Amino acid sequence: MDHFTAVRAFVRVVESGSFSKAADSLRLPRNSVTKLVQSLEAHLRIKLLNRTTRRVDLTSDGAAYFERVARLLEEWDEVEDEVARSRSHPRGRLRVDMGTAIASLLLMPTLAEFHRRYPDVQLDIGASDRPVDLVGERVDCVIRAGAVTDPSLIARHLGSLPQILCASPAYLAEHGTPEHPLDLERDHALIRYIVAGSNRQLPVTLTAAGESITVKGRHFVAVNDSGAMLAAALGGLGVMHAPAFISGRHVDSGDLVPLLRQWQAPPVPIHIVYPANRHLSARVRVFVEWMADLFAQSPYTLAPGPRQ
Template identity: 65%
Template sequence: MDYFASVRAFTRVVESGSFVKAAASLDLPRNTLTKQIQALEAHLRTKLLNRTTRRVSMTNDGAAYYERMSRIMEEWEEVESELAHAQASPRGRLRVDMASATATQLVIPALPAFHARYPEVQLDIGVSDRPADLVSERVDCVVRAGKVADPSLIARHVGDLPFVTCATPAYLKKHGTPAHPADLESGHLLVRYFFSGSGRQLPVELTRDGERLTVRGKHFISVNDGNALLAAALAGLGIVHTPAFIAQSHIDAGRLIPVLEDWSADVIPISIVYSPNRHLSTRVRVFVDWMIELFRNKQQSS
């Protein structure tokens, strides 16, 4: 028995005073509505309605049942209506965590479009290259680079990050332009990135025609933040190996010059990660979909 449908059928018969009118208002065959109420009476093991050819009236049990259930049905239908509205117009607070460069250079500049589409969603963005704990920090979703190792989390792939190796014109004028990755091992400085927590440095791995090299050159400065990585490179502190989106505007402006362009690096996958939940809120869902759209458009334009 569909309990909700049966209770709704019962309350509609009481309120309309007729099986025919109730069936019409619910867009149901009268036979179906009659069976729903019979199933409800069998479930409750009591008669709810007195039916004659001319009128329908409630029994004493039916009147008591209607008094309680009509209020519940009103609340039930009100909640359904609110949820349906939320699907069309999501609202409420959304806590998201992402790396600093992703936030400042990709996501935040594009947020006016998100706000125009979903004006009732409030975004609280945690900006840090330190991985957030979704549960303990009450984060709805995070944007993460690399493979997601935790099998208990849901990860949706949104795009890939290509890398570029570059330096300032002043640095290259002083130290020369490397022609081969091996040149980075001597006579050059690298600006390195290390991961918060583990302290492990992001490897510089380059490939060409099946040849793969890992560079372990010297560095004067190593940082754990994408924006700081860019700032150090722009200060002429070394050659930087960084996601292309971080450096692209500075390459276009001539502030950074790509090197070793005939060598490539593996792209890093970007995912939106959230806890498994059958009732994933609409505001999380629309943000995830918007992020996928944002990365897709970014990759198509680059």
């Protein structure tokens, strides 16, 4: 048995969901892939897959084995890739995860240029505001706001997100314009942001001239997605407190009106994060630099200081 080929065939069957698709991608006859997987099971003396006429499922032993060997194969491919090609020509699959607003407002408008520069990099983008298990979900890197406290992760500071308090002209015409944060408590509805995967609402804390006020207030709608929060604000459902890169274009166009400008909230730091024990491939490196440039060039974000 060609042990390496058998392992690769097994991984490809799991990833594609069928022996036929695995055979096509490996350019092997289907019966060859079947024999390779059977020989691997015989070698390991365990059953890796449950097969029916319609589907292929991992056994519990197979799932544990797949988790380890899939990662090893990926690292093997990365090593061969970096030996075969220079760092100026990264290639392969890159799995990233980021908030929906960052994906749609910062990354997507420039992604065609990224593809022209790095045509052999395949980007799989998870766009959500939920927490991601980098190791368990086999994600190469994530972009997240806030402090990074997990010592098993490496974080590069990409910049910071200034925040703006704003509302639509229609909302203000009906409810009036607040002159002080306490007005938000008495006379206005906030659009609250709920941290994905929890019931915790992000606080709205504003500071001016050494005075700090945390606004609780009432809300008509609370959401766990930044895109939905923006839609609610544009729809006149309340006052929104959000990063300027989400609301800035709409403030510039007049679709949203900035409020209480003398009251500020601290900018939110944002990082690109990856596991400390994972090899940083060329494709991850170029993506990190690309995102750093996006934050540096955006008029609605603050770039970090010089790297030490």
